Each structure stands twice: as structure tokens, then as C-alpha cells.
Amino acid sequence: MMADSTNPLVSVIIPVLNGERTINDCLVSLLAMDYPAPLREILVVDNRSTDRTAQIVKAHPVRYVWEQQRGVATARNTGIEASHGKILAFIDADCVAGTGWLRELVQGFKNDPQIGAVVGDTVAYPPETQAQRYMAKRNPFWQMPHVRSPELPWFHVASTAFRRGVFSEIGLFDPLLVACEGVDFSRRFFKNKHFKVAYNPRAMIFHRHRLTAIDLFRQYQAYGRGMAALCHKYPEEISWGWRRELRAYADLLTSALALGRAAIGSKKALEPKEASYRYLDLVRKTGARVGFTYGLFRNEFKRG
Known part of the structure; x- marks a missing residue:
């Protein structure tokens, strides 16, 4: 050729x-x-x-x-x-x-x-x-x-x-x-x-995006691990830290509680599409946080 x-x-x-x-x-x-x-x-x-x-x-x-x-x-x-x-x-x-x-x-x-x-x-x-x-x-x-x-x-x-x-x-x-x-x-x-x-x-x-919620969770869990590895590789350029991670988990908890209240206690029920999107948003964020936290612990363990 x-x-x-x-x-x-x-x-x-x-x-x-x-x-x-x-x-x-x-x-x-x-x-x-x-x-x-x-x-x-x-x-x-x-x-x-x-x-x-x-x-x-x-x-x-x-x-x-x-x-x-x-x-x-x-x-x-x-x-x-x-x-x-x-x-x-x-x-x-x-x-x-x-x-x-x-x-x-x-x-x-x-x-x-x-x-x-x-x-x-x-x-x-x-x-x-x-x-x-x-x-x-x-x-x-x-x-x-x-x-x-x-x-x-x-x-x-x-x-x-x-x-x-x-x-x-x-x-x-x-x-x-x-x-x-x-x-x-x-x-x-x-x-x-x-x-x-x-x-x-x-x-x-x-x-073609991932087919199911569990596929989405696994995808973003891998992304989270990858970002933790980048933070470890470039600590001077990509700062994160445990305080920021705790704030991210607090935001995740707030989202979960809001979804739960909307699904259970709200007088005006969510439309099925909106409810599913909120659920999938929570799945995505949870996967990223779990992967990132695992990656941080793993990298800290290696460093120690």
C-alpha cells in the first residue's frame, strides 16, 4: 500500500x-x-x-x-x-x-x-x-x-x-x-x-452506550479507578484529596435522599422517564465514587 x-x-x-x-x-x-x-x-x-x-x-x-x-x-x-x-x-x-x-x-x-x-x-x-x-x-x-x-x-x-x-x-x-x-x-x-x-x-x-444499569456502574467504576490512578501519577497537576472526596460522597448521599423522597413521599409522583434518569444518574455517580475511592486506597497502600 x-x-x-x-x-x-x-x-x-x-x-x-x-x-x-x-x-x-x-x-x-x-x-x-x-x-x-x-x-x-x-x-x-x-x-x-x-x-x-x-x-x-x-x-x-x-x-x-x-x-x-x-x-x-x-x-x-x-x-x-x-x-x-x-x-x-x-x-x-x-x-x-x-x-x-x-x-x-x-x-x-x-x-x-x-x-x-x-x-x-x-x-x-x-x-x-x-x-x-x-x-x-x-x-x-x-x-x-x-x-x-x-x-x-x-x-x-x-x-x-x-x-x-x-x-x-x-x-x-x-x-x-x-x-x-x-x-x-x-x-x-x-x-x-x-x-x-x-x-x-x-x-x-x-x-453504542452500555445496555444496563449494572453495565453503566461498571463502566464508571473503571473511570473512577482510572482518575484515581491519574491523581497518583500527577499529584502536582491533578489535586483531589480526601476532603474533596468526602464532599463528593456528601453530594452523592444528598442525591440519593432526594430520589428516595421523590419516589416515596412526594405528593406529585415523578414521571417514569424522569425517575429512571435520576436512578441512572445515581448509579453512574456511585460507580465513579466507588472506583475512585478504591483507586485512592490502592494507590495509598502501594505508596505506604
């Missing part, structure tokens, strides 16, 4: 773990993109799946790579090292790419050689469950407010493309992080003055 005069060779990297429910739709969407097929390679990095993921992937004209060590950071690193593209684009196995996703990402690199990353946008795949409808309403992966955050700018790696030289300059994803590896990588990217980021909302993917 060789680049032409206008379009570079692009590698699309997809980490996957037990993704039999979603990986086929992801690959079908990538193969249907309007970017020239000879100028793209699609790599699926299987992170020790035990379901039918491998069988599904191998039915498509894509590269299949096995990674024995679990962890999305490790899987992405394996994809980077196995890839050949000048531009590396990332998408997750539970996402579907828009037809112009890759073309729009690549376009962002053409006008400025200092652009090291082009960030697309992520919107909700049509929801099937109440948990998915709740997350679609929250829209947590909308990139613009994160990229432009004055305190801790970051980007959602799934729907972002990088020049290969970025990884040579600032390193790979941290394999020790169970979550928030993208936030960590973003921090290193934004601290490097050689690169700039471009935001192109026309480069769009569609994300």
Missing part, C-alpha cells in the same frame, strides 16, 4: 475484547467509508476475547492481531506497533463510523504540518434501552468542551487520528492504567509544544 499525492496511507486501529455483539457493524461501516480503500489498513487487536470475535473479524478483509496482555492501552500500543500508516486513527469496537469519518480526519492534517491530532466527534448510536437513552441525553463524549477545557484538556481517543510522529515524540499509551489512558495521553500531548490539535465535528462516529 502506498500513499498518493493527496491522501496518505492511514491505519485504523480497533481494540476489542469480547465484542461479538458489535464488531461486525463496526467493520462493515469502516469498509464502507469513502476514503480510498488501497490507502487504508484496518487492524483489529483482539485482547484475548473468548467469544466469537475472532471468527467474525476474520470473515472481513482486515488485519487481525492477537494481544495476550489485557488492557485497552496495551491493545492500542500493539496496533500502533503493527501498523504501517503515516496517520493512525482510532475507533472502538462498539462504534460505527460515518461514511466520511476518515476522509474528514485526514483533511484536518493537510493545511498545517504542526497539527499532530485531529479530533472528530462521537454521538450516540440509536438507543435500545433506558440506560442507553440516558447516556445519549448526557452526551459524555462530545469532544469540544473537553478539548477546550482550561483545567485539564483531553480528547476521546476513539474518533481521533494522529500523525505517527506523535507517538515517537511523546510515547505510547500507559499500559498500567485500567481506564482514562486517553486522558493521560492527552495530557502529554497538550504539554508538548511541537503539536497542535484540530477539531472537526464532521468526522463523526456513533457509539
Whole structure:
């Protein structure tokens, strides 16, 4: 595969773990993109799946790579090292790419050689469950407010493309992080003055949110552990502390009591949709707090 005069060779990297429910739709969407097929390679990095993921992937004209060590950071690193593209684009196995996703990402690199990353946008795949409808309403992966955050700018790696030289300059994803590896990588990217980021909302993917409340709890528990690990890794830059954590738990308790009063003692009953959203909000916050507290204790124990 060789680049032409206008379009570079692009590698699309997809980490996957037990993704039999979603990986086929992801690959079908990538193969249907309007970017020239000879100028793209699609790599699926299987992170020790035990379901039918491998069988599904191998039915498509894509590269299949096995990674024995679990962890999305490790899987992405394996994809980077196995890839050949000048531009590396990332998408997750539970996402579907828009037809112009890759073309729009690549376009962002053409006008400025200092652009090291082009960030697309992520919107909700049509929801099937109440948990998915709740997350679609929250829209947590909308990139613009994160990229432009004055305190801790970051980007959602799934729907972002990088020049290969970025990884040579600032390193790979941290394999020790169970979550928030993208936030960590973003921090290193934004601290490097050689690169700039471009935001192109026309480069769009569609994300399948977690199906159930327990799935949502587990997702945010992992996010909480990841943020605790970042606080431990960068104590001078990301301050938190036990007092702030106690205030967060107090806020969580207030939310729980308010939901309980509304459900039991209110003369005006909540609409079912509003009640379920309040419940899922509590589930999400509880997962994050449990994960964060566990992560803080774990890191303090290691330090001690």
C-alpha cells in the first residue's frame, strides 16, 4: 500500500475484547467509508476475547492481531506497533463510523504540518434501552468542551487520528492504567509544544452506550479507578484529596435522599422517564465514587 499525492496511507486501529455483539457493524461501516480503500489498513487487536470475535473479524478483509496482555492501552500500543500508516486513527469496537469519518480526519492534517491530532466527534448510536437513552441525553463524549477545557484538556481517543510522529515524540499509551489512558495521553500531548490539535465535528462516529444499569456502574467504576490512578501519577497537576472526596460522597448521599423522597413521599409522583434518569444518574455517580475511592486506597497502600 502506498500513499498518493493527496491522501496518505492511514491505519485504523480497533481494540476489542469480547465484542461479538458489535464488531461486525463496526467493520462493515469502516469498509464502507469513502476514503480510498488501497490507502487504508484496518487492524483489529483482539485482547484475548473468548467469544466469537475472532471468527467474525476474520470473515472481513482486515488485519487481525492477537494481544495476550489485557488492557485497552496495551491493545492500542500493539496496533500502533503493527501498523504501517503515516496517520493512525482510532475507533472502538462498539462504534460505527460515518461514511466520511476518515476522509474528514485526514483533511484536518493537510493545511498545517504542526497539527499532530485531529479530533472528530462521537454521538450516540440509536438507543435500545433506558440506560442507553440516558447516556445519549448526557452526551459524555462530545469532544469540544473537553478539548477546550482550561483545567485539564483531553480528547476521546476513539474518533481521533494522529500523525505517527506523535507517538515517537511523546510515547505510547500507559499500559498500567485500567481506564482514562486517553486522558493521560492527552495530557502529554497538550504539554508538548511541537503539536497542535484540530477539531472537526464532521468526522463523526456513533457509539453504542452500555445496555444496563449494572453495565453503566461498571463502566464508571473503571473511570473512577482510572482518575484515581491519574491523581497518583500527577499529584502536582491533578489535586483531589480526601476532603474533596468526602464532599463528593456528601453530594452523592444528598442525591440519593432526594430520589428516595421523590419516589416515596412526594405528593406529585415523578414521571417514569424522569425517575429512571435520576436512578441512572445515581448509579453512574456511585460507580465513579466507588472506583475512585478504591483507586485512592490502592494507590495509598502501594505508596505506604
